Amino acid sequence: MCPVRVHWHIKNNYQDYWRVKLTVSNYHYAKNFSNWNVLVQHPGFGQTATTYSFNSTLLPSLGFADEVALFWGLEHYNTELINAGERDLGSVTTEILLKKDFNSFTLSNGWAFPRRVYFNGENCQMPLPDTYPMLPNGGISQMTPTHGMFSLFYRL
Numbered sequence: 001m002c003p004v005r006v007h008w009h010i011k012n013n014y015q016d017y018w019r020v021k022l023t024v025s026n027y028h029y030a031k032n033f034s035n036w037n038v039l040v041q042h043p044g045f046g047q048t049a050t051t052y053s054f055n056s057t058l059l060p061s062l063g064f065a066d067e068v069a070l071f072w073g074l075e076h077y078n079t080e081l082i083n084a085g086e087r088d089l090g091s092v093t094t095e096i097l098l099k100k101d102f103n104s105f106t107l108s109n110g111w112a113f114p115r116r117v118y119f120n121g122e123n124c125q126m127p128l129p130d131t132y133p134m135l136p137n138g139g140i141s142q143m144t145p146t147h148g149m150f151s152l153f154y155r156l
Contacts, residue, residue, distance in 0.1 A: 002124030003028055004081070006038065006117050017097050018044075018112075022054075022071070024119065025091035026081050033081040036092075037072040039118040044098040045069045053078065053094035 005025045012019040024038060038054075045058055045067035054071040061068045073079035073092060084090030117124040 002117075002119055002122055003031070004033070004119050004124075006119060006124050008040075008113055008117075010112050011095070017099055020044075020096045020098060021093060022096060023091055023093040024081060025089070026083050027090065029083050029085070032083055033120065035072070035079055036081045036120055037070060039068060039070050039116075040114045041068050041116040042114040043067065044101075044112075047099035047101050049099070050097040051094055052096075054092070056096075 003026075005027060007021075007023040007025065009021040009023070010018060011021050022038070022040075024036070026033060039059075041061075049056070049058070049069065051071065053074065055074060056069055056071045059068045059070055071094070073081070078092040081092055082088055082090055114126060117126060
């Protein structure tokens with residue numbers, strides 16, 4: 001069981017890159033984690049990746065279809081993942097800039113999220129990509145517009 005909560009948030013979808021925010025939160029009120037590490041299996045790590053607030057390295061992925069990246073804290077900055085308290089959030093965060101490969105990767109149907117995440121060697125359960133929420137096909141075109149001007153004139 002994963003002792004922390006790992007949050008993967010897609011912040012921006014640029015033309016050639018996309019920006020992800022990775023946050024690791026410790027809600028275990030009695031335990032701190034020193035010299036922590038997070039291992040993420042994700043197809044986007046097959047391309048150029050830049051990490052801003054964590055150390056990172058790409059690992060060889062023999063037998064895996066997706067690339068694997070290892071993240072850990074910067075010395076004297078965020079190597080200690082403290083527990084959550086009344087005044088402390090108990091989390092560390094970074095932003096990752098991933099180069100897009102239009103031949104092998106898409107943002108549709110949950111494929112932008114990691115396949116597997118490990119914290120200090122413990123598996124953090126991830127849902128299957130088919131279970132991620134998505135908009136129904138043509139959801140925007142089927143909506144009927146509501147106009148504020150119509151309701152304003154109706155009241156007069």
